[in-house]
Amino acid sequence: MTTTKGTKEWAKSNFNISIGCENDCKYCYAKAMAHRYGRVQRPFWKHMRNKTYAQIVLQIKRLPKPLELNLQNPNNIENPELLDIMFPSSHDITEENLERACYALSKLLEKGYTVLIVTKPRLEVIAELLYRFQRFKSAILFRFTMTSGDDQALQYWETNASLSRERMICLYLAYKAGFSTSVSIEPFLEDYTLIEHIKKIQKYVTQDIWVGPMNFTHVPKEYIQELNQAEYYTKENLIRIKQEIDALGFDNIKYKDHFLNKINGGSK
Template sequence: MNTKPFNGKAIYNPSGKAGEYSYWACNFYTGCSNDCAYCYCKKGVMSHVWSNAPKLKKCFKDEKHAIEVFERELMQNLPELQKYGLFFTFTSDPMLDSTIELTKSACSRCIRNNVPIKILTKRAEFSKDFIDLFEHDKNHGRSTDWIKLYAIGFTLTGHDELEPNASTNAERIKVMQKLHNAGFKTWASIEPIVDLKASLSCIEQTLGFCDLYKIGLMSGGKLPNKEELRMFVGRVCYKASAYGAKVYWKDCIKKHLGRDIISAATVDRSYNIFK
């Protein structure tokens, strides 16, 4: 990867905790109607532009301009994006009714240019369109190679009450299984950990159809008991290994434990879900 960070209007190199999710990311909107109680965007540097309704970033005139900028920045960084993939998105949910069309438009340009796509959402409704499109192409003898460029992820906390306008955790898990069965790569963001029991339950419910877990603590929240966290880590590593899944432990967990986490299931930031 280039040592000099790229900071475009749509595409950029995230840093800090966001950088643990992807080398490259795209943000079109700020704000999110899921209205999660723990959302980090409601606090700190994002708070002054945050709302419960997604708004196109001010650097874009309209959605047509946004996709023009995106395509230009995509081509400008194409070799590295083909290598590392592009994450959607850190400042909203890319699969909301109000954001999904621009997400789809951007993804179609990624597909045409062989750029892998990493989506993270709390929505379940969109999945039927993705599966129907795949089945349509397959049944009509069209190429379905594009499916290999999608890794669709769901945030799973096990606490619907903290995510009042999102699809329920149960709905997200059900959709994850359908997508995985259809052939899509699937992954889960087990972050934030609201409580260890609920997070472990989400992992156990998705074993066998989740390829990768990214696990992190609540930002600014109360840290879990170290001994309980050690037991949680051990159980997750054991269960993930048994099902052939991979686990990325975020730096906040390793820092709290005071050690690295070594197991057959554990991967580092350079892990490529597409390979």
């Protein structure tokens, strides 16, 4: 049996300040879990509910101290590249929760945590973060989710998120401002722009580019059938796509463990 680490592949702990996410991606794992466990019904996921400032403070108080995070999981000590906190992991940072996000980030950074900011970046949000957190540059890694160079694919799967050009501008700005940058192409939504997309991104990435396929286990069947995606992410296609990416010769490409599991395992 193969296991996947999910967000633990990227950070020691997660931090969130909202429930629901206005991007409303069709493949959203957090939405599927919220629906399954009766926390939020699918149609209401796009209406974000933000935690109060008092709740955020309490949540930070309950976090293990930065050094204690290593004791929670042996994997944390073995992997010095892991940052302390991934923020956010089950919603995005949008204009709606930006002030609270800045508040939470300030508190976390002042307490000495390193923070991986994962977002489908919006210009207004990124401009604000770059401006406010310049002095914490060394403790922040931006990981922008850039799943396709094709806006039609983005609009279909990531309904209300930013489009390709806006995400690229955000990446460029973060890079130019001297922050560490990284990109997640997970799930990559198609492969006809993928290689060119990676080449464009590469210029402005100081760390890793992560690539992963879509995990269908929590995607409603009608979406998968409509675009015939189940056939698209076959083991054979993934092997071919990996060969094409490897042929670029970039040494900062990392494959998510479920990508490698699917290639190395027997499942088609």
